[in-house]
Amino acid sequence: MSNPPVISIIDDDGSVRAATYNLVRSLGYVVHTFASAGEFLRSPHLNDTSCVIADVQMPTMSGLELQAHLLAEGYRVPFIFITAFSGENARARALKAGASCFLTKPFAEDALINCLDTALEEHGAGTSKWSDWVSAASRASGLRSVAAGENNNSIPPTLAGSRRVYVGMRGPTI
Numbered sequence: 001m002s003n004p005p006v007i008s009i010i011d012d013d014g015s016v017r018a019a020t021y022n023l024v025r026s027l028g029y030v031v032h033t034f035a036s037a038g039e040f041l042r043s044p045h046l047n048d049t050s051c052v053i054a055d056v057q058m059p060t061m062s063g064l065e066l067q068a069h070l071l072a073e074g075y076r077v078p079f080i081f082i083t084a085f086s087g088e089n090a091r092a093r094a095l096k097a098g099a100s101c102f103l104t105k106p107f108a109e110d111a112l113i114n115c116l117d118t119a120l121e122e123h124g125a126g127t128s129k130w131s132d133w134v135s136a137a138s139r140a141s142g143l144r145s146v147a148a149g150e151n152n153n154s155i156p157p158t159l160a161g162s163r164r165v166y167v168g169m170r171g172p173t174i
Helices: 014-026 037-042 063-072 088-096 109-122 136-149
Strands: 006-010 030-034 051-055 079-083 101-104
Touching (some): 006 014, 014 030, 014 109, 051 063, 051 109, 063 079, 063 088, 079 088, 088 101, 101 109
Parallel strands (some): 006 030, 006 051, 051 079, 079 101
């Protein structure tokens, strides 16, 4: 089996960062988290990142500004955007610049899993779906630990079990 893809999560909200980390890690990916775009840009993980999951609205440099900066520097890493403030302009701008998905918080864990599969397939980081290599029992166990490891106030409702519809995925509709 090849090395798992490296996923970088960038969000200024620590509880969202932790819950997203727990979900993505439970799928078998290597995961790095960052509190800001600047922290990510200064990290040694920039070049080995297979996919970025970024909040749209962050202080200093937004997720959209980070995407534009990386494109201008020649990086072609897939982006999945997450936001609590869904605006059609931000969504359109992200997708036009090549984002794989645009999710509105709270979002269903299956939506993020499908976005990761799509982003990695589109950009050749996974010739077969990495999450398919993780058994359903392992995935369910990982999701239970996400719920068990955080108090109810810090877990986004979707990671605790409720389902929400998300907006703006390119590719197959989920």
